[in-house]
Amino acid sequence: QVELQESGPGLVKPSQTLSLTCTVSGGSISSGSYYWSWIRQSAGKGLEWIGHIDTSGSTNYNPSLKSRVTISVDTSKNQFSLKLTSVTAPDTAVYFCARDSNNWSSYYFDLWGRGTLVTVSS
Amino acid sequence: DIQMTQSPSSLSASVGDRVTITCRASQSISYYLNWYQQTPGRAPKLLIYAASTLQSGVPSRFSGSGSGTDFTLTISSLQPEDFATYYCQQRYAIPPYTFGQGTKVEIK
Numbered sequence: 198q199v200e201l202q203e204s205g206p207g208l209v210k211p212s213q214t215l216s217l218t219c220t221v222s223g224g225s226i227s228s229g230s231y232y233w234s235w236i237r238q239s240a241g242k243g244l245e246w247i248g249h250i251d252t253s254g255s256t257n258y259n260p261s262l263k264s265r266v267t268i269s270v271d272t273s274k275n276q277f278s279l280k281l282t283s284v285t286a287p288d289t290a291v292y293f294c295a296r297d298s299n300n301w302s303s304y305y306f307d308l309w310g311r312g313t314l315v316t317v318s319s
Numbered sequence: 320d321i322q323m324t325q326s327p328s329s330l331s332a333s334v335g336d337r338v339t340i341t342c343r344a345s346q347s348i349s350y351y352l353n354w355y356q357q358t359p360g361r362a363p364k365l366l367i368y369a370a371s372t373l374q375s376g377v378p379s380r381f382s383g384s385g386s387g388t389d390f391t392l393t394i395s396s397l398q399p400e401d402f403a404t405y406y407c408q409q410r411y412a413i414p415p416y417t418f419g420q421g422t423k424v425e426i427k
Contacts, residue, residue, distance in 0.1 A: 243406075243418060243419075243420050243421060244363070244406060244408075244418040244421075245418070246414070246415050246416045246417070246418070248414075257414045258414070259414060259415040260320075260414070260415065261320075261415070293362055293363075295362075300368065300369070300372070302351075303350075303351060303368055303369035303372070303410070304351075304410045304416075305353045305365055305368035305369075305374075305408075305410060306353070306355075306363070306365060306408075307365045307368075307374065309362035309363060309364075310362065311361075311362055312362055
């Protein structure tokens with residue numbers, strides 16, 4: 198079955214760029230009409246949707262993070278990625294990648310990676 | 320942004336109890352409401368989408384109802400594996416897609 202796995206540094210210095218990749222295994226990222234999302238969870242803000250991308254490269258971002266976020270997709274590698282610039286301590290969180298599926302007009306996150314903890318600290 | 324407010328924030332219950340969790344949206348979201356279950360150290364798991372549609376593989380003791388601004392998740396007979404934190408999430412129209420703050424179900 199399809200699985201998602203996040204990868205990337207667990208420690209990022211303040212003001213630097215957080216970069217994570219989500220690898221999709223057990224199926225093609227291009228099959229079906231899905232969005233591919235990044236979601237984070239911190240003690241302070243709970244679950245926060247960061248943004249998503251489809252395999253044509255069309256993106257939507259959370260307005261609160263939009264100025265700092267870029268999500269990209271590499272269909273040849275079956276991966277999508279997150280870049281968050283100018284990080285500060287409040288960006289410390291567990292970062293999840295997730296599949297954003299739909300049934301008629303309803304959308305939901307039906308498949309999640311295990312999550313990866315990213316700590317922002319010098 | 321659409322704000323999602325869950326109540327209660329936590330509750331204590333016993334195995335076999337009927338449990339009800341409420342989620343209220345700050346504006347109407349029709350039926351575009353999803354429920355997730357999360358246990359410590361794990362990713363959230365989809366339970367219900369479109370307010371009342373049970374995700375494949377989820378036990379039938381879970382049910383959801385509501386539309387507009389008020390929604391409910393019910394567990395008809397609480398099982399040991401149901402002790403977890405539950406989140407609602409709205410998926411209405413324009414981003415951002417926001418989550419409730421969570422309801423922690425603990426053992427009494």
